[in-house]
Amino acid sequence: MKLIIHDLSEREFTKLELSQDDDMRIISDDGTIKSCVGCFGCWIKTPGRCVLNDKYNNMGELLARCDELVVISRLVYGSYSPFIRNVLDRSIPYLLPYFTVINGEIHHQPRYENRLDLTVHFYGDDMEEREKETAKQLVIANAVNLYANVKDVNFHKLAQKRVEEYNCSGECENKPSSKMKIALLNGSPKQGASTSGWMIGKLEEIIGDECDVSSFNLSRTEIEDGIYDDLCNMDALVISCPLYVDAIPSHLFRILVELEKRMNKLRLVEPQTENIHIDELLEEDAESSRPRKKDTLVYAILHNGFYEGSQNYIALDIIKNWCNRSGVTYAQGIAQGSGEVVGFVETVPLGHGPLKNLGLALYELAENIKASSLGEDKLFNPNLPRLMWRLMASHSFWQPQARKNGLKIRDIRNRHGYMK
């Protein structure tokens, strides 16, 4: 079967005049897709099928029936568009929770025997080279995770209304504050405890009360206008989020797209820098034609399920590309492998045992944030042997969780979706 996943409008898609046959399925955006909530129910409750109740919950089974996958997506910061990202996030039931090693790195084992040929068509009207490069890396990384063979990655120039006009209230006033204003963004979609939240909490403790720190839980895409206004008005933004299919989780990605629009709009209508005329600002930033007001520094704390923190490099590039589009300065990123490990070692003090590397990185990051300094990216593994991590993850995490849900260990490998 050939599966096409696209984010075009019906009219745009029809214009492609693709020859349709019975062995083809098309997945498009009808506005009803739910964001992944990071519950792993598709592995430990209904193995092979997402627990969310919408028409995108059978992605695992669909991919299993397919030998050719074609993705058509707007290029957004070197990533797929939020809708395509969303579909991919909902596709992890295609894989097993168990691990294997590919090219020296940890990945998931396949649930099914089929192998996909993957073709990706990115489109846009002002695609930057750096974004194209990130996108190519992303497709290659996805292909490794999805056991796919990359047939082609294409970029098409397409006249597009890139963003709808943001109806800016212009109410994002700069409240006078002597302290530096820092927003800590928890970008996990989980409603309860999350590694992202835990890391934000640790960072907040280290920063202390020298700065005016606000924490924002961005577990849902719908956030109030007031929050966007606050975020546009910070000295530093710290984005803490998990890696989802080698990129940024789709719910957070939608928020970043919206935030970019608002930041640009505010920059255009409300230059805050005193004594500088907007024309000068425009000239100064002529290359991207985005005038800046005060500079916001962006720091990232990423973490992923697999052992190697290095697997976060594409997501960091996506954040860098987002900064470039938003007219803010990327300051530093840190990325920890085996993010879930922190749940097992909560009693271990930061900077010790498995949390040694994370401690060093978080302390350095906090210093840079407080000093408004830039720093080098740090991507690292937890301070424990890979074999120990692998045994912990499989035997102390997936299997007990599945048992709690009344499953037998063999059910985890279910190949046909959940049928009861």
Ligand SMILES: Cc1cc2nc3c(=O)[nH]c(=O)nc-3n(C[C@H](O)[C@H](O)[C@H](O)COP(=O)(O)O)c2cc1C
């Ligand atoms: C939909 C989905 C996709 C994921 N994709 C990846 C991935 O590509 N690579 C990886 O190492 N971990 C991946 N993970 C694991 C998460 O990054 C990891 O569990 C993270 O620590 C969760 O953080 P949180 O508790 O803050 O949500 C994925 C998890 C989910 C739910």
